[in-house]
Amino acid sequence: MVMDAFLRVWEEFVNIATIGNEFDKLVLSKVRPSYKNGKFFIFVKDEFTKTWIEKNYLDRIVSTFKYYDVEVEVLLEQRNEEKMLKNSNLPSNGLKSKKVSSNTYLKDNNICKEDNLEKVDGNVVVVEREEDVSIVPNINPRYTFDNFVVGPSNDFAYHSALNVSKYPGKNYNPLFIYGGVGLGKTHLLHAIANEIQKEKKSKKVIYITSEQFTNEFFKALNSKTLHSFRIKYREADVLLIDDVQFFKSSMKQAIEELFHTFNKLAHDKKQMVFTSDRTPRELEEIGDRMISRFEGGLVVEIKKPEFETRMKIIELKLKSENLDIDEELKHFIAKNITSSV
Template identity: 45%
Template sequence: MPEGMTPEFQMDAGPSLWQTCVEELARELPEQQFNTWIKPLSAVVSEDQQSITLYVANRFKLDWVRAQYASRLAALLENLQGHPVKIELAITPREGGARPLKASTPSSMESPAEALVVVDEPAANTFRSRLNSALNFDNLVEGTANRMARAAAMHVSGSPGQLYNPLFIYGGVGLGKTHLMHAIGNKLLADRPEAKVLYIHAEQFVSDVVKAYQRKTFDEFKHHYHSLDLLLIDDVQFFANKDRTQEEFFNAFEALLAKKSHIVMTSDTYPKGLADIHERLVSRFDSGLTVAMEPPELEMRVAILINKAISEGSEMPE
């Protein structure tokens, strides 16, 4: 139980749903990633297992878990439970008796005891983009390490479906690839609110393919993905060894390019370095613009820290 948490926040004895989820993530994530971001999470699962609240230590970790792992957690929990599970992220209460409040928007300034809803129900007649509105070009620190990728992303967000299609961004963990993708989507929606933009993790696409098979709903699946104006898909290396998923993504890829929609992908390596991905798909990945995200130089790291301190309302001397 997180320090200072009152009895009403305690986990049920043996929250098997979350424990099973953690064990699955331990198998699929690199050990360092798992130990840093997933293992420290504390979970409160509702009695009916329809919702789960995950507690993190601070706002930075909350934003990071939300951006990097929310889609995967949602897909995994849905697969385990057989129906969608509502996920919320909250800052661990530092003093007993204060229930975290739900934030209205991810970008609102919050006290440490406030929570951020990860999976929101979409408003009626609106397309659910899964974008994190807190991740934009304004708060993405620019440096030598990401200048080319940022410039390409800005161009895509301003003129989707034209140059740099697809845009393939690769690099190690924590270099800002996901932030850049959300920034593209948020900029496009700011300019064109009617645009159909979708951000997903590759594992979510795999899950959607599986569900379409199980429920025999491929027409709905194709309509959903083939009608997009912008598809942002994270970590395409997860398509490895999933032949039918690769086939369906190839079909979606061709359909989107044919209607001049834009595709942005990220990976931990460049297209031709991907293992166990069909050659024709690798060829499509490499057919637009491929840019790398490098580890930030010292000055950029300092700027990132200062910007983060400002956003948290703290003063950090250079």
């Protein structure tokens, strides 16, 4: 989440700015940061602390968050928190009993996620929510592991993708699937996303094509919103990128961004899956650094399906469309169409 990213920025600032000064560190660790609508709030309990921060640290805090195009304001907690909540359109009535979450506070029980703040009987309380970030844009819910036809040509790729969906970030990272057009690479990416969406609702999953990634990057670069772009991709739990063969040497900045995104996710043990129509070694335009990273995980191939697998695919397709054709015609189709199945 964006909130979590800015909390980490705050923690890093405090750790660096107060090196060798335990008193300052103690004071800054007792405030409660929060973020809403492009603004970073620092809640303090008394006027003395507010004045002290504004005099000694506010300029440096503002400078740190200016990089992310985020404004900073120091507020007295009791008087201004309610005002912020009201302006943020958080619910103030009709609430059922809430349980205070021990996981809401990230450090010394002082830092609280603003999404978990609500007003109950005029008092600000911390409530526990089950966060669901798993609804993935661009994912076709019809592409699942259940309707992926498995045969000798794709068995290894299928089971590798299934393992990744069950244990993201654990075994095969990155997973790189390559093969010709229409053999099921995209189906497996969608199946991974759908399986994680179903079983691990708290996971942030991103599916995107290489073209979409590149377009979004240059749009962010031109509009000076790269910080939001980086937070989006570098805070993902699972990143799925389709058709990486379309990254070209002329897209150096986008490839550089992909490189640093890869390193961040790999460091955090977050799952990555890539697809291509060729092996990593053949992706000459993407550069040696990315090739070595693609090859650092598990590389699997999907081959053209043999006759029996093609027959199963035809039968499944007919069943899904509630159609029936002559057995002889099925054999004719399976015999003559060997790719883009």
